[in-house]
Amino acid sequence: MIKQSSITQQNVNPDGGAQIMGMQIEGYLGKRLNNNECRWLQKAVEHNPAMMERFRQRDSHPRCIVPWFGEYPGKLLTGMALTYRMSMDADTLAAGNALVEELASVQGEDGYLGPHPKDRRFNGPMHEDLTKVFGWHGNVLWDVWGHYHVIYGLYQWYKVTGNRQALTIACHAADSVYTYFIKEGRPFASAGEPDKNLTIGHALLLLYRETGEKTYLETALAVVEEWKTAGCGNWLEAALAGLDFYQMELPRWEALHAVMTLSELYRLTGDITYYRAFEAIWKSIRRTDRHNDGGFSTGEGAAGDPYQFGAIENCCTVAWMAMSSDYLKLSHDSKVADELELSFFNAALGSLMQDDYWFTYDVPMNGIREGSNTYLAWQTVEGGQGLSCCQANGNRGLSQVVEWAAFADATGLYLNFYGPCRLDAQTPSGAGITVQETTDYPVTGRITITLEPEKPEYFSLRLRIPFWSKNTQLSVNGELQNGVQKGSYYTISREWRSGDTLTLELDMTAHYWIGDGEVKGCTSLYHGPILLVLDTGASGTDVNNCVFERAALEQMTVTGGEDGYWLTAQATNLAGEIVRLVDFADGGRNGAWYISWLNIQNAPALWDNDEIWNAR
Numbered sequence: 001m002i003k004q005s006s007i008t009q010q011n012v013n014p015d016g017g018a019q020i021m022g023m024q025i026e027g028y029l030g031k032r033l034n035n036n037e038c039r040w041l042q043k044a045v046e047h048n049p050a051m052m053e054r055f056r057q058r059d060s061h062p063r064c065i066v067p068w069f070g071e072y073p074g075k076l077l078t079g080m081a082l083t084y085r086m087s088m089d090a091d092t093l094a095a096g097n098a099l100v101e102e103l104a105s106v107q108g109e110d111g112y113l114g115p116h117p118k119d120r121r122f123n124g125p126m127h128e129d130l131t132k133v134f135g136w137h138g139n140v141l142w143d144v145w146g147h148y149h150v151i152y153g154l155y156q157w158y159k160v161t162g163n164r165q166a167l168t169i170a171c172h173a174a175d176s177v178y179t180y181f182i183k184e185g186r187p188f189a190s191a192g193e194p195d196k197n198l199t200i201g202h203a204l205l206l207l208y209r210e211t212g213e214k215t216y217l218e219t220a221l222a223v224v225e226e227w228k229t230a231g232c233g234n235w236l237e238a239a240l241a242g243l244d245f246y247q248m249e250l251p252r253w254e255a256l257h258a259v260m261t262l263s264e265l266y267r268l269t270g271d272i273t274y275y276r277a278f279e280a281i282w283k284s285i286r287r288t289d290r291h292n293d294g295g296f297s298t299g300e301g302a303a304g305d306p307y308q309f310g311a312i313e314n315c316c317t318v319a320w321m322a323m324s325s326d327y328l329k330l331s332h333d334s335k336v337a338d339e340l341e342l343s344f345f346n347a348a349l350g351s352l353m354q355d356d357y358w359f360t361y362d363v364p365m366n367g368i369r370e371g372s373n374t375y376l377a378w379q380t381v382e383g384g385q386g387l388s389c390c391q392a393n394g395n396r397g398l399s400q401v402v403e404w405a406a407f408a409d410a411t412g413l414y415l416n417f418y419g420p421c422r423l424d425a426q427t428p429s430g431a432g433i434t435v436q437e438t439t440d441y442p443v444t445g446r447i448t449i450t451l452e453p454e455k456p457e458y459f460s461l462r463l464r465i466p467f468w469s470k471n472t473q474l475s476v477n478g479e480l481q482n483g484v485q486k487g488s489y490y491t492i493s494r495e496w497r498s499g500d501t502l503t504l505e506l507d508m509t510a511h512y513w514i515g516d517g518e519v520k521g522c523t524s525l526y527h528g529p530i531l532l533v534l535d536t537g538a539s540g541t542d543v544n545n546c547v548f549e550r551a552a553l554e555q556m557t558v559t560g561g562e563d564g565y566w567l568t569a570q571a572t573n574l575a576g577e578i579v580r581l582v583d584f585a586d587g588g589r590n591g592a593w594y595i596s597w598l599n600i601q602n603a604p605a606l607w608d609n610d611e612i613w614n615a616r
């Protein structure tokens, strides 16, 4: 058992320094994010009145709802907080504040903030009708998990907007969890579903860091201690024993939120053991369960095989990206940001349907995309067509770019995001700095970066050089730089002044991932961070006979904006036909089947042989 007395707040710089406040992305990506913010996120509560009604009427008119129903407002509010950090849009601020008001109005006097009636809350059985409909049995209410998301969302909203009411409600909800389990002597394991319900420690440690309230720390430590109970995951010990995540007792995706408790414990204690366990799990997932599109999970959890087909649930990728953002801030490893870019530009963006409103549940490597409004209709209720796990979580997958796009530590500013944008960040001294990127990246690799610091300041600017960019050119105010290495940060230490300009030319030569297992003999093709797919609705050729030769792919022309695609590549196949390949995010956008594991002859491996990632 970890001794509370050994823990002091802020042993380790919690967020790796200052955060971005303000990030406007232009072009294709910016338009889709803005559409999702205006069409879905700002309207989500209004379009789904049943969400808060189920909370409000939990005792007066209890209804049959899925066990995880309580997570929805928390997942939505998290997306709103991240989005607001980017857009600073008044309507998003109003929507988030309104949701906080709603949550305040439905909170129990004891702080309870879920949708389940008194006789079931926290560790009671699920509604009997679910057994009839789905054949589910036992204690499968995910009520503590729901509180995890609601507390996390409220905390994030408070951190971004300063809304004190959000923090007050979050603390009150945490108090109810403390009282029910710790004070009244119930084990968390009694709630069942430990990979969901035993994630709560993560949110409570964030609240502890904010408030110094000891009962939150006590609760979180008790939860981590309970992981050791038979059937409760044992993630910490299993990681330290060298097990891969997929070999652990409970390798479902929800457990990633439990694992994030370890990074917070490291921040609080400085105890490297927590960091090692957290890092081992991250590296394990990247090596065995992160698919070619940057998505995580096979059938909602780790399977130990990135080539295996099976649903890649959007919620799983969202959790993987949250964990990756967390790991990036601790590791300061540019390749983690490469991972985030891969996941964002492919799997996360690919989860957003073409109307920019609905998200999918499954983002397959080969297959079709279906909106949650049809695929997850079984989760929804009257008055809440958008009330499903992946729909509520979808915006977070996009907007969490603000967490990793740039950050500062005591010595420097790390720039990770490339694309046409304007970022308002802070220098190591805490002064404001605007970073302007002029580019059509990822169509081409040429990026012009202009810095506008509030005042001249000496610091190290660290630019992410992606692992796939073999020959990178960089100049600072016209002066060519030497020794730019792929898969690392390139550091320039100098006094930066307003108007200083860097020109970065990334190497967009095609690169490949050679398949194995179920996709043995097939290869994935990348243009920079973008996975290219054959869309049977857009390729204009017989895909069954579509074979490519590597040499021809290296001659393909890539253009942006054609027919509304982010990017398209014209490639010649062995039959001499011109075939159009498109970016993964747009794959199957008209409901057609798409394929990301292609038939390519003589392709060299980059991904699985790459020396930079082979180290365990």
Ligand SMILES: [Zn+2]
Binding pocket: 313, 314, 315, 316, 361, 388, 389, 390, 391, 393
């Ligand atoms: Zn989901």
